[in-house]
Amino acid sequence: MSTYGAIPLRNIWLLFLYAADMVQLRDRFDHDVEAARDLPELLGRLLTTVVDQRLRRNLSRGYRVRSATLSRVRGRIDLLETETRQLMDRGQIACSFDEHTMDTPRNRLVRAALDRLAGRITNADVAHRCRTASGDFGRLGVSATRPSRAEMATDQIGRNETADRFMVALATMVFDALIPSQAAGAVAGALPVDQEHLVRRLFERAVGNALRLQLAGEGWTVKQGRRIQWPCDQRTDGMASILPGMQTDIELNHIALGRRIVIDTKFTRIFTKSDYREAMLKSGYLYQMYAYLRTQELADDRASLCSEGILLHPQVGDAVDEAMAVQGHLMRAKTIDLMAIPSAFEAQLGGIIHTRNG
Template sequence: MGYRTESRNRVKDRSIVIRNVYVMMAYAFRDIHQNGQDRFASEDFDTIHDLFAEILIRGIGSQVKRGLHRDYRRRSEELATVRGRIDLTRTSAALSMVRGRVVCEFDEYELDTLHNRILKCVMILLIRKGSVSRERQDALRRLLPYFDSVEQVAPVSIRWSQLSYSRSSASYRMLMGTCELVIRGLLPTEEPGANSLLSWVTDEAMSSLYERFLLEYFRLHHPELSPAAAKVRWDIDGEHASGTDQLPAMYTDITLRRGGRTVIIDAKYYSKTMQVSQYGKSSIHSANIYQILAYTKNADVSRNGSVSGILLYARTDAGLQPDLNVTIQGNRIAARTLDLKLPWDMLRAQLEELTTWLD
C-alpha cells in the first residue's frame, strides 16, 4: 500500500520554540545551570541563528576571560639556534649547517586547535550568511581578533568525529554543539557553487539534538532510573539458530528502569508525524511501530509484560497527532507527542509524566 504524509504548517510562535532549542542544547551538551532553567528566557530571538550567535558571543566571551583552548602542535623549522630535537637528516639535505642553521622539531603551545578553527569558521559564517541581527554581527566581529593566529578552515573539511574533550576543553562542548548545528544547516542553493544558511536547522540535525536532549534530561534529573541508550539483545531460541551475526544491532534512544519494570523510549523528530494511506487513513508510521515492538518484545526476556515501549514524537502543527495506548501480546505500547512550543515548565511536566510508566 502506498503512503503519503501529512503536510506540516509553519510554526506561528517561534519565540518559545527557539528558547526551548537553547534548553535542549544545554541538556544535550551538558551545560545546565540553575537546575536546567533557560538562562536566555528574557531574550528575544527573531531567528535560530540569532540564538546561535548569542550562545557563541556569551560562550566565547567567557572563554576569552578564562583563556582560549590551547594545545601542543609539532613543528619543524630551520632555526639559527637549537630548539627541541635536531632533525639531522633534513639539516644535512638542506645544507643548513653551511648557513649556520639547523632544522629542528619542537612542540609549540598555541591557539591553532581544531576547536578554535571551528569557532572562527562559524563566527564568519554567521556574520556573512546567517540571519543574525546587526548588533550580534558586530559582537561577533569584536571577538574575531582573538582568533587572528587561528587558521581559517572550510566548513566541509571539518570532521566532527575528530573532536575530543579534555579537562581544559570541556567547556567547549556546547560551543561545538552550536557550531555543528549551524554548519549542518548549510545546504547548496540553486546557484552553482553557492551556499546559504537555512533560516532553520535541518530535521536531521534537530533529530540528533532531540535524542541527546531527552537522554541527558533523564540522566540529570532521574539517575535512579539508570537512563541509558542501551543495547537490546535478540531473544533467540538457540536450538536451531544460525547466522545470528547477520541480525542488525538494536540500540534504544532511552531505556529507563525501576525495580522490575523497564520502559523503552524511542525519540522521533519528523516534520510529518503521521502517515496517510492513499485512501486517506492516518496511522502511526509502520516502521516506527515495528521497531518499538521489536525492542520491547526482545527486551522482555521473562515474557511477563514488565517492559513497555513509547514512541515519543516532537509535536507538529498537524491536525492529527500520534496518540496511541495499546497492549500487544502483553506489552504496553504507546505513541505520544512532546510539545516543544510549550513554556519550559509545562514541557518538563510532560517529560516527568513518562516516569509514571515505571510505577
C-alpha cells in the first residue's frame, strides 16, 4: 500500500475529499488511488482523468474585455478614441466588448498544474498524460501562466459546476503540496515526507467538513475558523497592536442541548517528554484551549459556561482519549487514527461529540 509519510495515500485522498467538500466522489477513482505510488503520481492520475472528461464535454468558458477598431458597433463605443483618431472619417469606430474565451483563470491554473506535475512524476506514462493534457489546453487557447490569487477570486465557480470545482481543487492541491521545482534546485520526484503543512491543512478542514456532514439533521451547527475576542475590561493604548488574536479551528453548537464544543486540530504528536515523565500533554496547547473556553464565558449564554474543548491529534502509537473537568469545562485530549481504513476513520470522527467521562 502506498503511503505519504506513514499515512496511506487512500486516506490522504479521503482527507482531500472531505476538505474540498466533495466526499460524494470517494468511490469514483478507486483504480487511480490504488495504482499511485506517491502523492504527485496520485494527483497526476486524478487530474488527467478529470481533465479528459472535461475536454470531452468542452471546457467552461469565460468572458474577457477586448478593445478593437471595427466597421460596425459592437459593445460599448469608445468616443474619446474614435474622435482622437478621427475613425468616423474612415467609416470605423473604436469599441470595447466582451468575448468568449477559454483562457480563464481556472483553466490556466489547471494547465499550470499539469505542467508542474509532468516534471515531477517518476511514472513515465502518467507524466506523458500530463504533458498531453497540457498541450490540449494550449491548442484551445489556454495560456500556461499560473493565475494570481486575485485572478482566481474573479473566477467564481458555481455550486452546480461540480466537475470544475473538483478539477480546480486538484490543481490547487498540486501547488499547496509544494512539489519541488527544478528552478529551486530540488530533485524531481515525490514530496519530502517531512513537509507536513499540506496534510495539516487537509486534516483541519476535513475534520470540520466531515463533522458537518455527519451531524446534519441532528441539531448541530459547525463553524470553522471563527475569530474570538479577548474580553478586556480595559487596556492601554498600545496593547491592541501586540495582543495575539484567537481563532478556533472548529466549533460545534447545539442550542437545544446547550452544548458547545471547541475543537483544536493539531497535526503533531499528542505527547511530549520531560526530565521526569516519558509522556505528557503539551502545556501550551492546554493553556490555549483553557483560554478559548474561559475567556468566552457570558452569564446569559448557558453553553459558554460549560463549553467543552477537544485537542485532536493524529494517532501515533496507542490511541488516546482522556478528559478532565476544569472549572465547569470538560477538556479532552483525543487522537484519530489516520492509517485506519476509511470507514473506521469516519466512525472515529462521528464519536467526537460523545462525552468522555472519567
